[in-house]
Amino acid sequence: MKNYSKQRQEIIDVMREMYHHPTAEEIYFLTKQRDSSVSRSTVYRNLNVLVQKGMITQIAVSNGPDRYDYIQNRQKHGHIICKNCGKVYDFLYNFNLEEMKESITNQTGVELLEDGIVIKGICNSCKKA
């Protein structure tokens, strides 16, 4: 049974315990607290590896660093980002995802990935202000 490297396992552990959508730097910082010798390039490299494996999701944000999301056993979900404050929120697919998927595939020939829906919006507190 092939194990992850010590460093990769630490990165996974860190992410598993986070319930927001950390940046690579946050993950680097927290991993370094457990193992001060870990390097920044190891964190970035492993985040890319875990994205490839489908174990985590990478969320691109305009005017800011990418965010990462550990998928765990949780249901597949989408992300909505406040255009103003940049905060990322999860949402479940309580709407008809199949209809959407079909519509998009018919139009474009591109098959939607179920963990790849990102929407911009305005959150309540920014709307007030």
Place this chain on the structure above:
Amino acid sequence: MKNYSKQRQEIIDVMREMYHHPTAEEIYFLTKQRDSSVSRSTVYRNLNVLVQKGMITQIAVSNGPDRYDYIQNRQKHGHIICKNCGKVYDFLYNFNLEEMKESITNQTGVELLEDGIVIKGICNSCKKA
């Protein structure tokens, strides 16, 4: 009647004639062909201004520069990006957008922006390969 600056107007003209989703560098390059004295910082600054005004849309992409989209009279539409090749496609909201909007607002308190839907997927040609 307040006009745009010469440079801003040139940037708008360049975008109006493009039917894909250019990067800032592409826009800079094409604008420079019309007016060789235009500077990169002017292009970036104006793109931000036009995003603020809602005249263009900014699309964040992991592992690559942002893309821009001129909205014109066209219908509001979403974007789907192939995770593999990075190509951006448009799609219309042929599905029930209201249902989706309501579901997301109920869950998160964030109000979806109709030009802010970005989805990752795998395009046909990348699927084959």
Place this chain on the structure above:
DNA sequence: TTTAAAAATAGGATTAATTCCTACTTTCAA
């Protein structure tokens, strides 16, 4: 029209995020 303030610009320096490079270490598999 002058004229002063405000907005915009060119060009280059700077920053932020991420990747790349190299020498070294660990793991794997025969």
Place this chain on the structure above:
DNA sequence: TTGAAAGTAGGAATTAATCCTATTTTTAAA
């Protein structure tokens, strides 16, 4: 046990985008 493959630390390099400064253009009022 040994050679290949994969992974690592640390720092250099790259990329995308913003910031800074001196100058120019525009606006709007006197």
